Amino acid sequence: MGGFACQQCKNHCRGPHRPHVHSCPGAHGDKDVGVLPGPYPIVEDPGTCDIVKATQYGIVERCKELVEAGFDVRQPDKENVTLLHWAAINNRQELVKYYISKGAVVDQLGGDLNSTPLHWAIRQGHLPMVMLLLKCGADPSLIDGEGFSSIHLAVLFQHMPIVAYLLSKGQNIDTTDLNGQTPLMLSAQKAIGPEPTRFLLKFNPCLNAVDSVQKNTALHWAIASGNTGAVDLLLEAGASLDIKNAKGETPRDLACQSQNGFILYMVKEEERIRSRRSSRLLKIVEKYELFLLLASSLTFMWAIGYIMNSSSDSWLLKGGLLLILLFVMTLFVRQFIGYKNLRYLPTAFLLSSVFWMFVTWFFWFLPYVGSTIIEITVMICVMGLLYYFYKTWRTDPGYIRTSEEERKENIVALAEAGCLDFRTFCTSCLVRKPLRSMHCLACDSCVARYDQHSLWIGRCVGLGNHRYYLLFLFFLSVTSGWLLYGTLLYWSNHCATSYHQDGAWMYLTQIIYCSPWVFYIFSVASFHAVWTSLWLTVQLYQIAFLGLTWHERMNILMQNKSSKHPVSLRRTPYNLGCFQNLADFFQCSCFGMVKPNVVDWTKQYNLFHLAKEKNVHSV
Template sequence: MEGSGGGCGERECKNHSHGPLGLHGHSWSKMYEEKDLPEEQDVLPFVGGYSNFDIVKATQYGLLDRCQELVEAGYDVRQPDKENVTLLHWAAINNRLDLVKFFISKGAVVDQLGGDLNSTPLHWAVRQGHLSMVILLLKCGADPTLIDGEGYSSLHLAVLFQHMPVIAYLISKGQSVDSADRNGQTPLMLSAHKVIGMEPTRFLLKFNPSIKVVDDIEKNTALHWAVIAGNISAVDVLLEAGSSLDIKNIKGDRPLDLAHQTKNRLLTHLLSEEEKIRARKTSRFLRILEKNEFLLLLVSSLTLIWAIGYVADLNSDSWLLKGSLLVFIFVILSLFARQFVGFNKLKYFPVAFMLGSVFWISWTCFIRFLPDFSGTVSQLPFFLGMVGLFYYFYKTVRTDPGFIKTTEEENKKNIIDLGESGCLDFRTFCTSCLVKKPLRSMHCHTCNSCVARYDQHCIWIGRCIGVGNHSYFVLFLFFLTMVNIWAIYGTILYWSEHCTTTYREDGAWISFTQIVSCSPWVLYIFTLIFFHTSWATLLLILQLYQISFLGLTSHERITLWSKRSKHPVSLRKTPYNHGCLQNLADFFTCRCFGMFKPNIIDWTKQYTLTFHTVKDVHPV
């Protein structure tokens, strides 16, 4: 905490991270032991003011005036205390920025080694995660590559203590992500070995470290160290990044060999499966299949949907036979998908199912329903709907939804700017993409990218919906709903023309059985139509309501709605709501023959709420 800490005593400060700290660390796992005062002395210094503070305590509490008084009286700021700790160390660990500037102006050595760990003030600041102090010390000439008594540089310490902003800032300022500690371990190796979990291993991989480099002693890669530590999350992340399974350490062991030695069954299975997957990629035939996995998934969906309808349409009255055939079909297609479709492509199954359903719905409409419509006018909605449906589906899928794209140099510049302005936190900075997040943007974990004016990741499209393709998505929903409603009408007309029912004499159940026996395929297709009509219509209504009446995206509406339980939030009173007609004009960028003047905003670069100015709003 910056500034004076004069309001809290030593006991209170030991229970709060912002209070004065004393450092006598002896190992990385037990870094801090705070100075204890006798209980009866906790409040005595405050009774008589601060005039009885020595310079060390005044530094810990951030008392600039008292420190200036003592230095002017002749105290040498370079003089260490009895624990070989300088004033600059105490100021750094307690994040006293003004005092650091003052001591350095009076001749304090910025890279002075001190304490049991023989660390510099920068090491102390990094351990505590004081980014503002790290920035100041670096500006004053601190060397982040210096090794402390345990053999760690500043970057290694930031990794050990999982201070992501500090890691990002140090690398952006030029410290190599592959810098080695005393044992030749890189930060990636240290993270995989010492920090159990996915972070900061995944975070470090964003800076493109070498995953093949080995340490100086054991000759282990980061994957070796993760296996030794039993760090399953880190192993998974490293395998996803393409870490080699064939590199041997000084004992001739590969990562899989180490997994067998540690008798970790989960790691052994994970590495063995990865080895099989990589072995398959050497086959030309399997590589071709991998490139066409979605096509195989689509063919499987088409086959599954047809097979279910075909079995249901069989003349046989044996439900046992039909059930057995369906189970057989499911098993065969499941084995096929498991063998030839990768797990990462299975997330596109809803897309394949939707496209397969639309194909068989349209085929049924064309073959069975269209002949019952006498005039061209009554058939026109079907053809227009199908053209619009496939066109806007293609546009939604192929159009960039608004991915935030920056170069590596721009990322580092943004990190430095955000850090030095005190804004390097998760609200303004995406640790996955390493980008400064614009307003209304959101990181999509499925697409692994930040999307401008993020609405949702639609499972029926298999794509993020953002500023670039949101309007296409709404039009896709409109035409899908149009086709489905026409198909529902076509189904009812088909039943009335081709199926004999005795509803008035025998009731609804008998009429239903008569419809089933008349054409099980049509009833099956009607079920698919009803299902897709339900979600498409509901989603279309929600989208139009959000766009026209709220001016919000789905993500924003859900976020604001969830906050209403704690704070009264009006969904209509937001900076993005300009009125119903203006909202629609802005969304579809429509002038309506000059009646409206839509606001065109580049949401990929909009970081403040000043977008109503002439500079940011441009008419079409």
């Protein structure tokens, strides 16, 4: 917009530069006058400076004095820049209101970039100024000298709160610039990284629109620019691989021509997945992928035990067969299990191991137990384990759900309240984030009172299912403990060896040869017993003595590493004392000793209620 650019950022922007005034958004360390503290930064003599400098520094009285003395607010300076431009660039909201009241043209074009004040407010990332100019009648659809409209500039400079506000105020997500590019195309081409593209995809843009010059889609632009994050997101969203541009090239053609092997792999993999969907048989397979994954996991675990339990004495042969089995399983999963369902592989392993543990108990250990009470106890533990696994899996963990209309209303309300930032607004879900919530990338949703995304459950653990998750851990640890007890009984009655007589190494060797299958199940049960008991202990400690979730605890620990004033884990607004913490979590009165607080964490946005409750309990 100005006549020259600083040497460090001349390729980044062409903003007006004055002594102590820098309009370049984030290119280097110079500070914009608009963010300096105090209404009057140090200047030689506020009473003698010209109106341009007074506007840049926000000296309201001097500006009013000069305007009242007859200065025309519509008069541009020697760089064809008006006072309204300077006020917008430096976020001088009071002066913008004043100049408009004195006749300033809100959509005046000026400077080398032939931009409006709104364009430069967006370049600078001044959301309050953008809101003010729009209220004063600024037209966001106007094109600047570089061919960009307001929303294109917001995407180009990656000011996502401004993008959200413009769209919520009615801007079309598929608005085109001078070259016919939509914001999605511009993001795919120039905004390296997945975040801007992921954000725009939440507003349902047209994936297969083409620009007016090269006839490229957003996917064409992403591949040509080597933007791997955007390529991945566009393919997942369903962007076409068959559309040809002006040169007759499809996205696959561009991927083959590029030097980026990862992009070519993603495109070929997506083609393979889409071709599978055209096969009737593979459609059926895709429909029942989870059951197929569970069945293959059951077979795989059985095959491991079968190979180990075979009559061959050559462990080298058994090791070779196990490697072949692993290769076959990997090939099977790659061919028949989609990428999205691969995250449930640990869950399938867990359920398969529980199944074979129970089978081993019933056929191998039950004859040696000799106690009906123990038999009933094990059955109850297994049933409890399966029940609470199902409850954890099926129960809504606390997803934050809103309609599209509510999302736009929230965006506008947060922006006008000055709270539209990443601490209060989720750019992925487009929702206002309640306290203690977190966006889960695996589930692609915000979860209230988020604890973790469980590897073994394959689901988020949050407000709705945290209690079920703890009970699942409890029953799995107890069931594993009973399996270890049954293993010891089996070895003592079935294997002709003794730890006290033969020593540790001989005893271990003998029990492995005695029944490799039992030793295999013993190893699996030991693994589950260790991790569940440790994790259950950690969870109960956090809930009872800290009043925190695992995610909150890790956040505090990470912040303490870089903070000069570390925060105590015990001194948080959520820690109301051991008994009260337990009562609130389990929603029980602890035999009448305390009264549980009922807090809807899907709609809790401030700490006032919590602080009040804490004061009451401390009294």
